[in-house]
Amino acid sequence: MADLKGINLAMQTPFNDDGSINHKIYEELIEKYIDAGVHGLVLGAGTGxxxxxxxxxxxxxxxxxxxxxxxxxxxxxxxxxxxxxxxVRRSQHAEGIGADALMILPPYFEGPSDDDGLVAFYGEIDAAISIDIVGYNIPQATGISVSTDLLKRLVELKNFNYIKDSAGDLTVHQEYLQITDGVLNGADTTTIYSLLAGTKGVIWGGANYMPREAVALYELVTANKYAEAFALWRRMLPSLLFIWRTHYTPSVLRASQLRGYGTGNVRKPLAKLGADEDRELQRALESLSA
Structure with a gap:
């Protein structure tokens, strides 16, 4: 079982103006994020x-x-x-090139939503690979909520050792923690509270534009320096609230560009923020420079 503690940055994919991938900047970002001290990188994340x-x-x-x-x-x-x-094909390729874990959404478009169907889905993948599966609870995007009963069945699979929880419900999050210690927070605005609850790590899109702050927050919480952690959190929160309530990926990519990480470009059908939203985002980022 891979140790996915700490800050696993859900990495952006940098695009050129025409929507093509800029591989040079991609490699530069990897260096910047590793230099910032992140513990893991999620390649091909939703934010990517x-x-x-x-x-x-x-x-x-x-x-x-x-x-x-x-x-x-x-x-x-x-x-x-x-x-x-x-x-299965994608997963085997990723395992073959050295991935430590695979993040896999449930079959979110008119696929099975019953527990038996979801267990069968993950079970077939589990049988085809030998590295960790990170399941994904993001009902606001998939329409599928991973219940505690379903999670109990999923963690019985050989490689289903983690679940990323992006729902933002701290009650359910803590219920997950009663079932497995392989819970990774994915809801930006609850990060500090999930870490205080005992979550070992996060998969964090917002860390794209503040990787050093994300790592510092984790280190402060794990060192029991709670006053300092909350002081940092108060500086981080305005922009996190903005990206969570606005157009998430365009907001993260624009914030990243403003802070020196990436191009800020999105690929169709996504679109950049409007002028008013862009100004609001810039105001929300001001506290990070205070």
Missing amino acids: QHPYLTETECNNLYELGAKRIDGRCKIICQTSALNVDEV
Whole structure:
């Protein structure tokens, strides 16, 4: 079982103005994030616009990323797809290039929503690979909530050792922690509270634009320096509230660009923030410079 504690940064995919991937900046970002002290990088994350990348593009990013990372932090690759055979194929490729874990959404579009169907889905993938599966609870995007009863069944699978919880419900999050210690927080605005509850690590999109602050927050909480942690959290929170309540990925990418990380470009069908939203984002980021 891979140790996914700490800050696993859900990494952006840098795009050029025409929507093509800028691999040079991608490699530069990996260096910047590792230099900031992140414990892991999630390649092809939702923040990296995984739904709008082809399988070939993902595979190329993962190969390039694994070579550049070269064991300096953990590698989590998203291998989600609607077709189970494709998930297996993507997963085996990611395992083959050195991924430590795989992040896999439930089959979110008119797929099975019953527990038996979801267990069968993950079970088929589990049988085809030998590294950790990070399941994904993000009902606001998939329409599927992973219940505690379902999680109890999933963690019985050989490789289903983690679940990323992006729902933002701290009650359910703490219920998950009663079932497994392999819980990773994915809701930006609850990060400090999930760490205080005992969550060992996070998969964090907002860390794209404040990687050093994200690592510092984790270190302060784990060192029991709570007053300092909350002082830092108060500086982080305005922008986190903004990205969580606005257009998430365009907001994260624009915030990253403003703070020296990436191009700020999105790939269609996503669009950049409007002028008013952009000004509001810039105001929300001011506290990070205070």
